[in-house]
Amino acid sequence: xxxxxxxxxxxxxxxxxxxxxxxxxxxxxxxxxxxxxxxxxxxxxxxxxxxxxxxxxxxxxxxxxxxxxxxxxxxxxxxxxxxxxxxxxxxxxxxxxxxxxxxxxxxxxxxxxxxxxxxxxxxxxxxxxxxxxxxxxxxxxxxxxxxxxxxxxxxxxxxxxxxxxxxxxxxxxxxxxxxxxxxxxxxxxxxxxxxxxxxxxxxxxxxxxxxxxxxxxxxxxxxxxxxxxxxxxxxxxxxxxxxxxxxxxxxxxxxxxxxxxxxxxxxxxxxxxxxxxxxxxxxxxxxxxxxxxxxxxxxxxxxxxxxxxxxxxxxxxxxxxxxxxxxxxxxxxxxxx
Numbered sequence: 577x578x579x580x581x582x583x584x585x586x587x588x589x590x591x592x593x594x595x596x597x598x599x600x601x602x603x604x605x606x607x608x609x610x611x612x613x614x615x616x617x618x619x620x621x622x623x624x625x626x627x628x629x630x631x632x633x634x635x636x637x638x639x640x641x642x643x644x645x646x647x648x649x650x651x652x653x654x655x656x657x658x659x660x661x662x663x664x665x666x667x668x669x670x671x672x673x674x675x676x677x678x679x680x681x682x683x684x685x686x687x688x689x690x691x692x693x694x695x696x697x698x699x700x701x702x703x704x705x706x707x708x709x710x711x712x713x714x715x716x717x718x719x720x721x722x723x724x725x726x727x728x729x730x731x732x733x734x735x736x737x738x739x740x741x742x743x744x745x746x747x748x749x750x751x752x753x754x755x756x757x758x759x760x761x762x763x764x765x766x767x768x769x770x771x772x773x774x775x776x777x778x779x780x781x782x783x784x785x786x787x788x789x790x791x792x793x794x795x796x797x798x799x800x801x802x803x804x805x806x807x808x809x810x811x812x813x814x815x816x817x818x819x820x821x822x823x824x825x826x827x828x829x830x831x832x833x834x835x836x837x838x839x840x841x842x843x844x845x846x847x848x849x850x851x852x853x854x855x856x857x858x859x860x861x862x863x864x865x866x867x868x869x870x871x872x873x874x875x876x877x878x879x880x881x882x883x884x885x886x887x888x889x890x891x892x893x894x895x896x897x898x899x900x901x902x903x904x905x906x907x908x909x910x911x912x913x
Contacts, residue, residue: 577617578639589634616652645794647801653839659807661779667841671913672870676702678885680722690729692892697899701735715883723753744772751778774803783811809841814849823851831866847874847888857898
């Protein structure tokens with residue numbers, strides 16, 4: 577339920593409503609707007625008496641939330657959420673570019689790539705220290721040593737850094753090095769991990785599962801918000817279909833649809849969506865035109881020898897060319913990069 581307060585409702589009246597929500601066994605989630613305050617009452621609707629709130633001072637109306645996801649819904653919060661990653665704002669007017677290698681391989685590798693993407697105009701540096709791989713024989717990442725290298729590269733270039741966390745037990749450790757966490761497609765429904773991320777309050781990118789519906793994806797985001805973390809960015813990275821010409825099938829429809837359904841920012845990973853470096857630039861332009869708030873792109877200085885995802889990684893010079901083209905496109909659609 578959403579309790580909509582009257583424009584002139586004072587702090588005491590709002591507090592009284594919140595206390596009554598908690599008395600029903602619900603969580604109270606106030607959202608303070610410029611003219612009105614709305615309070616989300618989140619929980620099992622059994623036993624919830626909306627009439628009690630309609631009779632309380634300062635309450636204008638009570639509105640049911642029809643979607644199964646509540647906190648991420650535009651029904652609760654109509655304004656766009658802007659996620660602030662230590663000064664980098666995702667979901668604002670400026671389009672955000674996150675670039676870097678799939679996996680951190682060495683100090684020289686991550687530093688060279690970090691300097692290159694920084695020069696090209698990237699806002700954040702990505703790099704995997706823990707790599708959930710299909711094969712147990714594939715490179716699994718450098719672990720904490722990789723986190724240290726990523727943090728060092730971020731400090732020396734001034735880029736904010738994001739990396740994937742795959743185990744609930746590692747959330748605190750990874751959060752101590754990274755400015756932003758990432759939940760990969762394989763872990764979208766790892767509910768224990770979602771809960772730990774929620775408790776951490778650290779900004780997070782939540783990637784869509786390879787076979788997840790949009791509702792399942794938003795319900796995964798709901799877990800994070802329910803546990804206290806509102807700093808969630810959704811990332812479309814393609815879904816598995818019968819098509820085998822590309823690694824995945826990019827769901828372009830999801831971008832404008834999510835903008836209707838949720839207030840959370842939406843970015844796109846064209847590298848995983850296509851699996852082919854030569855398709856990344858054109859797909860990147862397309863998703864920005866469709867309304868995405870930014871991109872997360874795999875960039876490697878030697879893709880043919882990359883330890884992970886070389887075929888979908890673009891060279892730094894191609895990333896620089898893409899940034900020039902994105903700047904021109906952003907101006908057309910009334911945004912910047």
